[in-house]
Amino acid sequence: MSESINYIDTQAVIVGAGPVGLFSVFELGLLDISCHVVDVLLRPGGQCAELYPDKPIYDIPALPIVTGRELSDRLMEQIKPFSPRFHFGETILKLEGSAADGFCLHSGSGKIFRCAVVIIASGGGLFVAKKPSIAGIERYEDTSVFYAIREKSKFLNKSIVIAGGGDSALDWALELCGYASKVRLLHRRSEFRATPASVRKFEDLLSRKKINFTIGSVDSIEGNDNGDGTISRLVIKDADGNKTYLSDVDYFLPFFGLTMRPGPITDFSLEMADGGIVVDTHAFESSRQGIFAIGDISQYSGKLKLILSGFHEAALMSHKAHEYVYPDRKLRFQHTTSSSSLRKKLSGA
Numbered sequence: 001m002s003e004s005i006n007y008i009d010t011q012a013v014i015v016g017a018g019p020v021g022l023f024s025v026f027e028l029g030l031l032d033i034s035c036h037v038v039d040v041l042l043r044p045g046g047q048c049a050e051l052y053p054d055k056p057i058y059d060i061p062a063l064p065i066v067t068g069r070e071l072s073d074r075l076m077e078q079i080k081p082f083s084p085r086f087h088f089g090e091t092i093l094k095l096e097g098s099a100a101d102g103f104c105l106h107s108g109s110g111k112i113f114r115c116a117v118v119i120i121a122s123g124g125g126l127f128v129a130k131k132p133s134i135a136g137i138e139r140y141e142d143t144s145v146f147y148a149i150r151e152k153s154k155f156l157n158k159s160i161v162i163a164g165g166g167d168s169a170l171d172w173a174l175e176l177c178g179y180a181s182k183v184r185l186l187h188r189r190s191e192f193r194a195t196p197a198s199v200r201k202f203e204d205l206l207s208r209k210k211i212n213f214t215i216g217s218v219d220s221i222e223g224n225d226n227g228d229g230t231i232s233r234l235v236i237k238d239a240d241g242n243k244t245y246l247s248d249v250d251y252f253l254p255f256f257g258l259t260m261r262p263g264p265i266t267d268f269s270l271e272m273a274d275g276g277i278v279v280d281t282h283a284f285e286s287s288r289q290g291i292f293a294i295g296d297i298s299q300y301s302g303k304l305k306l307i308l309s310g311f312h313e314a315a316l317m318s319h320k321a322h323e324y325v326y327p328d329r330k331l332r333f334q335h336t337t338s339s340s341s342l343r344k345k346l347s348g349a
């Protein structure tokens with residue numbers, strides 16, 4: 001019976017390949033701790049790659065401006081010397097064991113990871129788009145209806161209708177204006193929930209007729225006759241139920257936000273508070289020894305959900321993880337600049 005079970009033995013398992021999970025590979029690698037990284041998504045980068053790959057981030061130390069995708073690519077480059085093993089498209093469903101006996105993590109496809117330490121870097125959890133209730137919308141999904149932008153280039157010189165009144169709707173309307181051939185924003189009201197600076201930019205573009213705005217919501221989608229998932233026109237309804245039509249629509253982007261469900265980690269018997277895993281701030285260890293939580297999922301007094309906070313947490317976590325992985329070895333603190341052994345690891349020599 002055990003032959004059919006796919007056991008994977010490693011020192012550390014990182015749940016989540018977001019920026020913080022990726023940087024943990026580096027910090028653990030410096031201390032000779034090898035790891036497997038598991039993510040339900042098909043690519044690394046977490047929120048950066050999934051929610052804002054083309055948007056600039058301004059508060060990564062020493063990188064004055066970097067897009068979500070570029071940050072993820074750079075982290076992948078930085079961790080190369082440690083040859084982490086990735087398991088994309090896999091959800092960690094169950095966690096068993098203890099620091100004394102070792103841990104077992106079970107994935108949805110039947111893999112069982114056995115390890116000495118577990119690093120939960122699962123961020124906000126599993127991504128779920130808030131979908132509008134439009135009958136039959138699933139027929140157009142991934143062809144002409146998208147709930148997130150992964151490749152901005154797809155929209156070059158295309159005619160776009162964006163629905164929503166929050167930051168992602170406004171930000172993408174601004175970003176695609178002048179890049180797409182036509183950008184129309186659709187919102188139930190004339191007031192927006194987006195940051196005031198974005199609203200001001202939008203109103204400026206509107207006054208200069210660079211962008212279009214319609215008050216209303218999509219009542220239904222009419223497709224082209226061949227049923228290939230392309231849109232013939234959108235039927236728009238206003239607050240009084242009056243209908244109008246938007247034709248010449250290549251893509252319809254309903255941006256009503258994404259919700260993130262914590263998912264299976266809530267069943268891992270860890271102390272939780274405010275949707276996060278409670279940790280100490282010495283090593284970001286959870287209520288169970290040998291299980292760490294870093295990045296957006298960790299919860300402690302003063303927590304800031306910032307990438308740079310997660311990087312700091314990864315460094316401290318790694319030093320404590322070393323105690324479990326190498327109980328008989330004393331860890332000597334070293335700088336990468338001055339340690340020849342660290343430089344050797346990083347250069348792959």
Ligand SMILES: Cc1cc2nc3c(=O)[nH]c(=O)nc-3n(C[C@H](O)[C@H](O)[C@H](O)COP(=O)(O)OP(=O)(O)OC[C@H]3O[C@@H](n4cnc5c(N)ncnc54)[C@H](O)[C@@H]3O)c2cc1C
Pocket residue numbers: 015016017018019020021038039040041045046047048051052056057058059090091092093121122123124125126127262263264265294295296297305306307308310
């Ligand atoms: C629009 C937007 C703009 C932002 N701008 C900035 C900014 O300018 N500066 C800044 O510092 N921060 C910014 N942030 C916040 C930043 O993106 C997060 O702090 C950061 O992504 C957290 O990284 P993480 O690795 O902890 O988690 P995430 O990026 O959320 O990654 C977690 C990963 O874990 C995976 N996962 C979850 N559960 C499981 C499971 N059970 N099994 C397998 N995989 C699982 C998820 O699929 C995901 O890939 C922004 C966020 C948003 C939404």
